[in-house]
Amino acid sequence: MKIGVLGPKGSYSEKAAKQWITEQKSKDQVSLEYYNDIPDTISAIIDRTVDIGIVPIENSIEGSIGITLDMLLENDLNIIGEIVVPIEHCLLSKGKLSGIRVILSHPQALAQCRQFIKSHFENAEIRTTGSTSHAAKLANEFDEMAAIASRESAEMYGLDILIPNIQDRKENHTRFIAIEAHDGVSLKTERLSSSGDNFKTSIIIYLKKDRPGALYGLIGEFAKRDINLTRIESRPSKRELGDYIFYIDFEGHIGDAIIKDALNNITSNAGMLKMLGSYPICNSNTSKQ
Amino acid sequence: MKIGVLGPKGSYSEKAAKQWITEQKSKDQVSLEYYNDIPDTISAIIDRTVDIGIVPIENSIEGSIGITLDMLLENDLNIIGEIVVPIEHCLLSKGKLSGIRVILSHPQALAQCRQFIKSHFENAEIRTTGSTSHAAKLANEFDEMAAIASRESAEMYGLDILIPNIQDRKENHTRFIAIEAHDGVSLKTERLSSSGDNFKTSIIIYLKKDRPGALYGLIGEFAKRDINLTRIESRPSKRELGDYIFYIDFEGHIGDAIIKDALNNITSNAGMLKMLGSYPICNSNTSKQ
Secondary structure (H helix, E strand, O other): OEEEEEOOOOOHHHHHHHHHHHHHOOOOOOEEEEEOOHHHHHHHHHOOOOOEEEEEEEEOOOEEOHHHHHHHHHOOEEEEEEEEEEOOEEEEEOOOHHHOOEEEEOHHHHHHOHHHHHHHOOOOEEEEOOOHHHHHHHHOOOOOEEEEEEHHHHHHOOOEEEEOOOOOOOOOEEEEEEEEEOOOOOOOOOOOOOOOOOEEEEEEEEOOOOOOOHHHHHHHHHHOOOOOEEEEEEEEOOOOOOOEEEEEEEEOOOOOHHHHHHHHHHHHHOOEEEEEEEEEOOOOOOOOO | OEEEEEOOOOOHHHHHHHHHHHHHOOOOOOEEEEEOOHHHHHHHHHOOOOOEEEEEEEEOOOEEOHHHHHHHHHOOEEEEEEEEEEOOEEEEEOOOHHHOOEEEEOHHHHHHOHHHHHHHOOOOEEEEOOOHHHHHHHHOOOOOEEEEEEHHHHHHOOOEEEEOOOOOOOOOEEEEEEEEEOOOOOOOOOOOOOOOOOEEEEEEEEOOOOOOOHHHHHHHHHHOOOOOEEEEEEEEOOOOOOOEEEEEEEEOOOOOHHHHHHHHHHHHHOOEEEEEEEEEOOOOOOOOO
16 A cells, blocks of 8 residues: 655654554555655545545644645545644754754745744745755755754754744644545445544535525534534635635534435535545544643 | 835735725825735734734635734734735746746745646745745846746836736735724724725634534524625634634624624623724625726
């Protein structure tokens, strides 16, 4: 089995993949394939170069990863799992702190460390990379460069940890999803694991704009069945300003009668409903893990 | 009157400010003050260096501007207006297309042109700046640099338009807000303009996590009074993953009896309700302007 992650080695998505592999307790031979950025990783899933891809979808400081949400909408993908990874960004360099003139990292990591950068490196040049580990690799080239990346990347790319734990809030987790391609017709509806009731289902929904109260009706289908919504996120439809698509996560499995019933009612009122899949809830989903 | 905008000259927020000034038809002497980035612009409002600040809040391709949402939550600010600006990003340089090795722009503009950059400049170095106009100014330094910025910035900073209209969707608008500081006690509740019913109100709400169905109840307070929700956006509470704050816009004025009534009911059930203000709806809010 081939799993695609953000490369090079040392990325947080590689860490998520290793956590995922351990949890699966599968006896399959697993190899990791490294990609330049999120679009390349997801493209490798779509063209079946890899069996599964693991990409970030949401961070507890900076929120959703837009490109992941967009690609879930635009392609036939099935979410088969989630992995929550604690994030500790460090400032890494082979040079001295006083000599740093360039900061490199992934845009999400830069945003998670916004206050740190503003107060320490107001005048530094900021470069974005496809992953935090790529930033660490590049930072090895010049003493005046520093990467924002994981502790593990320091050793891997011959850098010193100049300052540890630099994100704007100590509490920092990223939720990754494991996704595979599907044939565009149907998703797996059987429960693939024996983890009892601990499933989550993800859908994308577009509400007809000329129907006031449509969102209320939608959420009501869950509320009246006591289905717990764990997340509701809006993204621009990209058609016009003020027009949105909703990404909704809720507890339960698509094979459960109550969930089927709710989704049937929603489908008849929605402009578009896209199923993304049902998968076991990651238990390290809180700060108290 | 002093208005703070993103600088240097040529930024989209300067364009928004000029549009706003024209619409106000005020006879006050107005001067624009230019700031490095969104946090500096908002800080100038808070410490009253400027009377009003104009910053982006939402784009039709890439969605919310996280830092603006966060600073609305963390500070005592009053939204007094919105301005919708059509966005046409261009690739600007004083060098030739074949020689471009570095692309500079604001992170939001880079995200709006993600596919363009990926297909034309896969291996270019990407640098972020506090504004698109700052990118244009810097691109004047070297032939190998190109900025993603407005058409107007080209002439202003001695650059050529190498490729016009490069965002991933032709249809591209950014909504800006005009904000002022308030004393932290109360917002203006009288209708400040005579534009009839065309007002919008913005609030931030935090729902108690241990109350299932709280979001349904919240939206119900609007639905049962036929109050039209124009936007609902979630942001991480930054306390733990899976904990959210909601930013809600709806039609109506805080001084209207029906709105007051809805908000009273919401307040008694919410963990936190923050009023951001009522302001005239921008009529160029659609693609058909």
